[in-house]
Each structure stands twice: as structure tokens, then as C-alpha cells.
Amino acid sequence: MKKTLIIVDMINDFVTGKLGSPRAQKIVPNIASLIKKARKLGIPIVYLRDAHSPDDKELAIWGEHAMKGTSASEIIPQLKPEKNDMVLEKKWYSGFVDTELPAVLKKLGADTLVFTGVSTDICVQNNVADAYFSGYGIIVPRDCTASIDEESYEQSLKYMKNIYGAEITTSDKVL
Ligand code: ZN
Numbered sequence: 001m002k003k004t005l006i007i008v009d010m011i012n013d014f015v016t017g018k019l020g021s022p023r024a025q026k027i028v029p030n031i032a033s034l035i036k037k038a039r040k041l042g043i044p045i046v047y048l049r050d051a052h053s054p055d056d057k058e059l060a061i062w063g064e065h066a067m068k069g070t071s072a073s074e075i076i077p078q079l080k081p082e083k084n085d086m087v088l089e090k091k092w093y094s095g096f097v098d099t100e101l102p103a104v105l106k107k108l109g110a111d112t113l114v115f116t117g118v119s120t121d122i123c124v125q126n127n128v129a130d131a132y133f134s135g136y137g138i139i140v141p142r143d144c145t146a147s148i149d150e151e152s153y154e155q156s157l158k159y160m161k162n163i164y165g166a167e168i169t170t171s172d173k174v175l
Pocket of ligand 1: 050058092
């Protein structure tokens with residue numbers, strides 16, 4: 001099994017900013033530990049982050065957020081990427097659309113993707129869907145992802161397990 005750790009949208013706007021929440025803040029230390037472990041084991045880390053332009057479709061639904069070139073779109077300081085990590089900007093929920101992600105994963109030789117970040121039922125779930133359509137195995141450590149409320153979170157985990165065959169586990173068992 002060749003894993004890659006994917007960190008979805010742990011950016012200022014979604015953790016402490018405009019669309020931030022205590023739930024998103026709560027998972028930060030768990031993701032930090034997982035990143036540390038991945039670095040130690042030489043498991044590649046890919047950060048995906050929203051970086052929107054004014055004409056992006058999503059803004060009609062969510063309003064202006066995570067605008068490209070602003071601090072709102074930056075990865076939170078506690079999870080700061082290092083030199084060998086990859087950081088890809090995205091403008092859709094899924095990082096598989098209009099980015100280098102498919103090529104990056106192919107080059108890494110990844111076969112299993114570990115998804116963390118926010119929101120479980122929006123960007124994480126849509127990335128998981130595309131990962132499934134691309135043939136990847138999927139693992140989601142449940143203590144490393146969060147939604148705006150408990151119901152959306154639980155429903156999404158269940159959906160990803162049942163529909164995409166995602167292994168729902170915890171961060172201490174994942175790498
Ligand atoms: Zn967005």
C-alpha cells in the first residue's frame with residue numbers, strides 16, 4: 001500500500017476566519033500529529049486549499065471566501081507546510097478538478113489516499129468521490145475531519161464508507 005496524506009482546506013478562513021468553527025479548531029492537533037508521523041515515515045503530504053477568483057461558481061453559493069492571494073486562503077500557521085510538502089490551489093470543492101493533483105498523485109505512485117480536513121460533508125467528501133472515480137483506496141481518520149454540525153459529519157462519514165468503500169478509522173491507526 002502506497003499512501004499519500006491529503007490535507008483539505010485547513011486554511012485561515014475555514015478554521016478561524018469567516019467560515020471557521022470550534023469543530024474545525026478541535027481537529028488541528030490531531031492533524032498536526034498525523035503530519036509529523038507522515039514526515040517521519042516519508043509519506044508524501046499534499047495540501048489542498050481554496051484560492052478563489054471573483055468569477056468562481058462557488059461564490060454564488062457561499063459568498064466571498066478564501067480569495068486567492070489573501071491570508072484567508074493560507075494554510076493555518078499550526079499546520080504550516082514544509083519544503084517537501086506539496087500545496088495545490090483549487091477553485092472547486094474537489095482538488096481533482098483543474099489542478100495538478102491527478103498528475104502529482106500519479107507521479108508519487110500513490111494507491112491509497114488518507115483524507116483529513118474540512119468540511120467532511122463538502123470538500124472532503126467531494127475529494128473522496130473523485131478519488132474513488134480515479135481508482136484510489138480511501139482512508140478517513142474521523143478525528144482529523146470536521147463539519148459545521150455533528151449530523152452532517154456523521155452522515156458524510158457513513159456515506160463515504162457505504163458508497164466509496166472508505167475505511168473510516170482514527171489517526172492513531174492510520175499510518
Ligand atoms: Zn470555496
